[in-house]
Amino acid sequence: MILEIATHDHPALRTKGRAIEKVDAKIRELAEEMIETMRAAEGIGLAAQQVGRPLQLFVLDVPQSRDRPSRMKVNGKLADFASVMPMVLINPEVQPFGKLRVENEGCLSFPGLRGDIPRLYAVRVKAKTLDGEEIAFEAEGLLARAVQHEFDHLQGILFLDRMSADDRLKELPEEIRQLARPALVAHR
Numbered sequence: 001m002i003l004e005i006a007t008h009d010h011p012a013l014r015t016k017g018r019a020i021e022k023v024d025a026k027i028r029e030l031a032e033e034m035i036e037t038m039r040a041a042e043g044i045g046l047a048a049q050q051v052g053r054p055l056q057l058f059v060l061d062v063p064q065s066r067d068r069p070s071r072m073k074v075n076g077k078l079a080d081f082a083s084v085m086p087m088v089l090i091n092p093e094v095q096p097f098g099k100l101r102v103e104n105e106g107c108l109s110f111p112g113l114r115g116d117i118p119r120l121y122a123v124r125v126k127a128k129t130l131d132g133e134e135i136a137f138e139a140e141g142l143l144a145r146a147v148q149h150e151f152d153h154l155q156g157i158l159f160l161d162r163m164s165a166d167d168r169l170k171e172l173p174e175e176i177r178q179l180a181r182p183a184l185v186a187h188r
Contacts, residue, residue: 003037003051007109009179015054017047017154020090023132027057031088031130034059038086043108045146047153050109058150061086062143068103070143079137089135092127094151096120098140105149107159115163115171119148157181 006012020027030053038046044062048055062070064081072079098121105117123144126136139147149159160172160180168177 001033001036002040003033005037005041005046005108006050006052007111008176010052010109012049012052012054013109013153013158014156015049016156017049017054017056019056020128023090023128023130027090028130030055031057031059035061035086035088038108041108044142045150046108047150049153049156056091056154057088058092058154059086059088060143060146060150062146065142068142070139070141072140072143073138074136088130089125089127089147089150090129092125092147092151092154094147095124096122096144096148097124098122098144103145105145105159107149109158110160110176113160113172113176115160115167117149117159117162119145119162123147 030048034046034048034051037051038059038061045058045060047058062085064070072081072084096119100118101121102116102118104114106114121144122138122140124138125147126134129135152159160168160176163171168180
């Protein structure tokens, strides 16, 4: 079932997600519906907050792209994207690292809006899967950017919070600009 995506000033978007204590049938169903919703909206990531559920859960389906390449290492070995996507990450811990890069991002909760967002190029991630197993990996490129974007959602942070003040003035309509918090810099 395709879920409604929370937009603009929906309170769930600013709510830090609760940890998931147990992966049960309801969580599995939510994750499946989120993947279906993300794909229907032609997105590459979706956090539970974006469907009105403030939980520590997000899904990803990042394609391998020549324009915005990604790499993923599991246990020090390159992973095959086709075998790991879509991903469901529960109670993730994310540690960004590497060089700061500014790239254009959008968000399914802000249709049609885009902005230049500074983020670190790579991440280390630890999380649980739907099977209740621990997963740990490193990612670079678009996958790392998507992980950071979705992890921000789990903390109640929106991509427009990371836009520069000048970009907010140029890129965002007034009613959206008012939703932004003081500009955040990328994780350091």
